[in-house]
Amino acid sequence: MPELPEVETVMRGLALRLEGRRIRAAALLRGDLRRAIPSGLAARLTGSTVIGFRRRGKYILMRLAGGDSLLIHLGMSGRMAIRLQGPAEMDREKHEHLILETDEGWRIGLIDPRRFGLLDLMPTAAEDAHVLLRDMGPEPLDEAFTVAVLSEALRGRRTPIKAALLDQRIVAGLGNIYVSEALFRAGISPRRLAGSVPGVRAQRLVPAIKATLGEAIAAGGSSLRDYVQPDGELGYFQHAWKVYGRAGMACERCPGPPGCAGVKRIVQAGRSTFFCPRTQL
DNA sequence: AGAAGGCCCTGCGTGC
DNA sequence: TGCACGCAGGGCCTTC
Numbered sequence: 001m002p003e004l005p006e007v008e009t010v011m012r013g014l015a016l017r018l019e020g021r022r023i024r025a026a027a028l029l030r031g032d033l034r035r036a037i038p039s040g041l042a043a044r045l046t047g048s049t050v051i052g053f054r055r056r057g058k059y060i061l062m063r064l065a066g067g068d069s070l071l072i073h074l075g076m077s078g079r080m081a082i083r084l085q086g087p088a089e090m091d092r093e094k095h096e097h098l099i100l101e102t103d104e105g106w107r108i109g110l111i112d113p114r115r116f117g118l119l120d121l122m123p124t125a126a127e128d129a130h131v132l133l134r135d136m137g138p139e140p141l142d143e144a145f146t147v148a149v150l151s152e153a154l155r156g157r158r159t160p161i162k163a164a165l166l167d168q169r170i171v172a173g174l175g176n177i178y179v180s181e182a183l184f185r186a187g188i189s190p191r192r193l194a195g196s197v198p199g200v201r202a203q204r205l206v207p208a209i210k211a212t213l214g215e216a217i218a219a220g221g222s223s224l225r226d227y228v229q230p231d232g233e234l235g236y237f238q239h240a241w242k243v244y245g246r247a248g249m250a251c252e253r254c255p256g257p258p259g260c261a262g263v264k265r266i267v268q269a270g271r272s273t274f275f276c277p278r279t280q281l
Numbered sequence: 282a283g284a285a286g287g288c289c290c291t292g293c294g295t296g297c
Numbered sequence: 298t299g300c301a302c303g304c305a306g307g308g309c310c311t312t313c
Contacts, residue, residue, distance in 0.1 A: 003306065034289075034308080058307075076307050077291075095291080114290045116307055132308095159284060168308085176306055244306090269285065272304085 002074040004058060004140070004173030005213055005239075009220030010080055011053050011060045014108065017082055018050040018062065022103040030097040034075065034118045041121050044068060045100065054127070057136050057172030061127055069124040071132070075116030081109045081233050136172045140209050145171065147206045151198035161197050162190035162268050165209075174209070177244045180274045182212045184243045184251070189280045190266070190273045243274040251276040 002010065026045035031037045049065040060072040081093065085107040092099065098110040098119060110117070122130050137153065138145040153170045154161070164170055165179045174182070183190050186208035188201050197205060219239045243251060247265035253276060254260035260278040267273070 006306085073307085075290095076305070112290095113292065114305090114307095116290070157283085163284080166307090178306090270287085271306095 002058060002076075002078060003175035003178050004055075005178070005216035005220050007058045007060060007074065007173070008055055008217050010074065011055050012221065013082065014060070014062070014080060015053045017102060017104075017106045017108060018100070019052060020050065021106075022049045023047065023100050024103050025099075025101040027099045028097070029092055029099065030115075033097060033112065033115045034073075035120065037119045038121050041070075041119060042098075044121060045070065056127070056133055056139070057168055058175070059133065061124075063124050067124050069122055069127055071118070071120040071122060071130065072110070073118045073132075075112055075114060075118070077114040078110065078112035078117040079233060081111055083107055135169050137168060137170045138172065140171050140173060140213055145206065145210075147202045150206055151202045154194040154197050154202070157194035159194050160190060160268055161188060161192050161194045162273050164194035166269075166271075171209070173213070176271055176273075177241065178209075178212055178216070180244045181242060182209045184275060184280060185212055187280055189277075190268060190275050192281075243276065246274060251279070253279045 023045050024047075026042045028037060028042040031039070045064070048068075050062060051065050052063045054061040054063065054069075058073060060074075062070040062072065064070065081096075083106070085101055085105045093109060093111055095113040095115075096109045096111045097115075100108040102108070110119075118132075120130070120132075128134060138149060150171065154164055157164055161183065162179055165174050165182070166176065180190065182205065186201065186204040188197065188205060192201075216239055243263045246263045248262050250256040250260070250262050254262070256262065260276070262276075263274050264277050265272055265274050
């Protein structure tokens with residue numbers, strides 16, 4: 001589930017309870033997520049003070065006093081559960097892999113049934129050199145992500161634009177949902193070869209990506225109010241997709257039949273893509 | 282070099 | 298109610 005906007009929302013929710021706080025206890029309940037978790041991770045977290053957070057693509061970096069950063073990736077099914085620690089709530093939830101307890105008594109759990117997520121520890125000074133981060137493309141919401149930058153990355157590519165935008169080396173943080181949504185917004189077919197996008201289409205695509213992500217983050221931010229409550233679940237929030245998951249339904253740009261049969265679902269590289277064949281060319 | 286496909290893992294909805 | 302199947306928002310590895 002978590003793409004850039006969800007990861008951003010989760011990070012902000014974590015910051016609410018962890019920034020400036022001391023981790024009173026940390027327990028690693030399962031060490032085999034996508035990658036093996038460093039054995040000393042729980043010990044390093046215990047007693048540490050959290051000084052800040054950063055997001056890079058779909059990764060969260062939690063910075064500790066003393067110069068280390070905890071890398072968190074939620075995979076496809078990861079979420080964070082935040083609640084006040086109570087005497088009857090010591091038990092772990094199913095698929096809960098890491099539990100942190102703050103000096104204020106908040107209990108923060110990482111839950112990931114499919115275990116496609118990961119945790120790692122690194123020096124804060126070397127965050128960007130981490131093997132999982134070093135080849136990542138620009139942050140789409142940064143000013144540095146421009147039409148020229150995206151065009152250069154796409155030029156000559158003979159893969160569908162859908163696949164190119166999922167490639168984290170081209171742009172960081174987009175996943176299957178927001179790629180479909182951004183391409184719909186830009187009026188570009190997901191099947192179009194990436195190399196044909198530079199030009200007028202890239203001029204539509206870059207602002208479409210920024211707006212799509214920006215609106216989703218705003219929706220997540222408004223849902224953050226709920227996380228302030230003691231039983232907050234970070235990771236999911238209500239958001240209305242325009243094409244994702246809407247196969248057969250009319251898109252907002254079309255009048256419906258007979259002019260248009262509605263949103264179409266196709267499979268590209270084994271994954272679902274949703275688009276409007278009439279307005280995305 | 283770059284792209285397509287298989288695979289990792291568990292849960293859920295659907296149809297029989 | 299049970300069971301088989303397909304599908305799921307990520308990313309890595311192998312193959313071609």
